Amino acid sequence: MTMLDTSATMQTMGAHSLTRRERVVLGELAEDVTLEEIATRLFVTRNTVKSQVRSVYRKIGVSTRAEAVAWAESHGIR
Structure with missing residues (x-):
């Protein structure tokens, strides 16, 4: 399996392996808000959001x- 195949597999499996909270954070990333604002909305620290991101x-094989x-x-x- 090549590196490209591994990345494609991770992207396909990613949706199933995300926790409920990770899905919430991922949804929040689409908004034009900072990590600090996401943390405030979710009642957690910025570092928690950074870890979840x-x-x-x-898990989904992206970097941005x-x-x-x-x-x-x-x-x-x-």
């Missing part, structure tokens, strides 16, 4: 917020 990115939002929209999370 990193976990989401890893724009890619994560595009992925979420294409998988019906939003």
Whole structure:
């Protein structure tokens, strides 16, 4: 399996492996808000949101917020 195949597999499996909270955070990323504002909305710290965002990115195989939002929209999370 090549690196590209691994990435494609992760993106396909990503939607199923996200926790409920990670799905909420991913949905919030689509809004024009900062991580601090997301944290306030979710009653957690900014560091918690940063950790959850990193976990989401890893699980769905992306590295930017724009890619994560595009992925979420294409998988019906939003």
